[in-house]
Amino acid sequence: MxxxxxxxxxxxxxxxxxxxxxxxxxxxxxxxxxxxxxxxxxxxxxxxxxxxxxxxxxxxxxxxxAGVGCASAIIRGKLTGSEPVCGCSEGGGACC
Amino acid sequence: MKPLKIVNTNMDPAALSPLRQQSSCAPKACSCTTEAAPALHDEKALRGARWIEGAIDTPAGRVPVVSTAWKAADRLGQVRARVSSFRMKYAIDPGLYAVGRPGMDSDVYVSANYKLSFDVLRRALAGKDAWILVLDTGGINVWCAAGKGTFGTTELVNRIKVSRLAEMVRHRRVIAPQLGAVGVDADAVKRETGFAVRFGPVRAADIPAYVSAGYKKTDAMRRVRFTVLDRLALTPMELRPAVKPYLVFALAMLAVSGLAPEGILFRQAFSGALPLLVLGLAALFAGAVVTPVLLPVIPFRSFAVKGLVAGAALVVPIVLYSGMFEGADAALLAASYVFFPLVSSYLALQFTGASTYTGMTGVKKELRYALPVYIGGSIVSAIGLIAHNLLVRGII
Structure with missing residues (x-):
């Protein structure tokens, strides 16, 4: 793929x-x-x-x-004006 | 060098209680090492862990011995971690563990403290004598944690030191999962600890073949795969985040359809909203299940377009042939044809986060095109829905 x-x-x-x-x-x-x-x-x-x-x-x-190829992380990064990080350890999101 | 003393193998977890007596006794501060080794783990964190089957005393402290077989609780944990936010707290105490009866020459395998990562590793080590060095990744799997840097050079260097690995083994090498290379600079670890990092196979299941081949990986062992079963296993966690928005959508549609001068009419609410609720479910299924499972078969490389194709493939036949849209006005048809494939597209785009081959630049590019379309499409659909409801009530 x-x-x-x-x-x-x-x-x-x-x-x-x-x-x-x-x-x-x-x-x-x-x-x-x-x-x-x-x-x-x-x-x-x-x-x-x-x-x-x-x-x-x-x-x-x-x-x-290098970075996370994850749409929700990038959208969240755009909204908060920060670098896209995956939400794993932030407690809120149940991602990877 | 004197061989390590083996104690209490095959004992039950309660027999780990010596750890409790010594938990107040810091390894550096006390002189108890000659009689009973100090605990290298927080005893409280290991209490009740059915996967621990004993302990061995080492010059650096007492190390728990773990089973290589999965018990019912381990299998249940895997399922729960696959389907719910239980995965966010499926963590074990970081530090050193033993498999079998390891000694000064045994291999050291590095893992994350996400229990599923650890479970898959210990199962692959059946029949071996080995050490497992578990890094503190905040309960996150190896690859994701490596991307965040928690499965990384600093933590590995630190864990090698606090676990006193140099006193446990004579050799100076550790075997890390290949995907950990995202966060681990092997040269830096070697410089700071003296331990060389060998990147083993991507999948723990390949470890026996890797070891018997003389610690050589085949090309296949290096490759990340993304089989239909891998993708299927990910779908529950794709569907889950969509449940709440769907309920909000359903309530909104029921309210809009049921709205009458007298208040909300329930019969009217159900009959009016039902076709839209069905299409909503179809869109969720198309974006969060069909697209992931049929990923390589669906045309186009863009996940947003794949989701759009899958969504249209489900939505259009329902509108045309289910009979639910017989006599529907053009406003409702337009809103349905625009909105639901876009929902599927949005959900499919979310799957880039779970896929094993999408990169950040590509996803950013997709979003640049897709977000304006999602926003525009939602506005068009909302206008269509309002027009439809005004038409139904004879207002326009």
Missing amino acids: KYLKNVTTLTYTGEKCTGCGRCVDVCPHAVFAMIGGKAAVLDRDLCMECGACQRNCSAGAISVD
Whole structure:
């Protein structure tokens, strides 16, 4: 299953890659693969912007605007003028 | 190194009472470690936990041993967490637990203190000797908590230290669920604690295969899936938030339909509102059940459009063929055709929060288009409903 085309904020700078393979290891949607000792982006449209790759890329080669892909969180964020966060621990909403 | 002393395995939960005697005795402050290990857990928090089957004494304190089998209470808890806000308080005490008879060389698995996350992990560790390090995620599952940062570098570093993990095991590695990588920077954990973080499989059920393959993941173990059963299990919590708005809608429709110069006429209220209440239910079902379950089959990638398609597919045949709308005026038909598919679309868009492949930028883009349509459509529908009620009463 793929979500909207060409919306992800994922950017990858191949020159910085040290070839550790961590991004391939943590991506839940196989966006990355190791090709010739370096990471390569196979399909950007599979990215869900979870941010696991960015957090674990010590070379700083990956950047993604990570956040919750959840409509009610984004609507709530708009209403309160804050960043969208999922309502799990706020007690009110019964989400994830 | 001396082997760990095993005590009280197979004892009943009441036998954990030594924990109680020592709960006032802080591990650092007292000298009781030589006789009986201090409790590493808050005894009160563990009281009555049927999934604890004993305890082992370690140099750093007494660690509860947990069962790898699910009891009826665990299964009931899973169902309740799936269908109600019970999930918001389905938490266990964070800290270190044991499976089997772990020793200095046993693996350490990291989990969240949402009980269902913990239950799924301990079940997957059947037959193994292992440690489970439970992080305090506020009772939230691994992936959501990692997104919020509570299943994160800081908490993992802190939990490794307060649980005195370095005294429990000789090796220096922990196995964290792969989805925890959203919040855990493995390099930072290694720098601050000396423990290397290995990201294990996404699903705990794959742990036995992962371990026997020499701690190697297959590509399939890395992938998040979203099967029809996964999606079906999520539908109760999609429907639940819609119940209250539906009741408000139903009361409003009954009131509007029943309104007469004499007050509210009940027969008129029911006959007038019934078709709309049926369409309302159809829209809830289309957006909160049909769209999630048939997600990959429904055309278009946008959740809002998927919901609109599913909503129209249910609403249009009801209007055309149920007979409830025979002789209905154009105002009522227009309001019905506009409003109910949009309700389904809105509910389907909410499912982006539970889906495993939608990203924030895409959802924001959908909302930019969808919100104005929802607001405009609601206004048009309200005007249609008012016009219909005026027509029925011969006012216009």
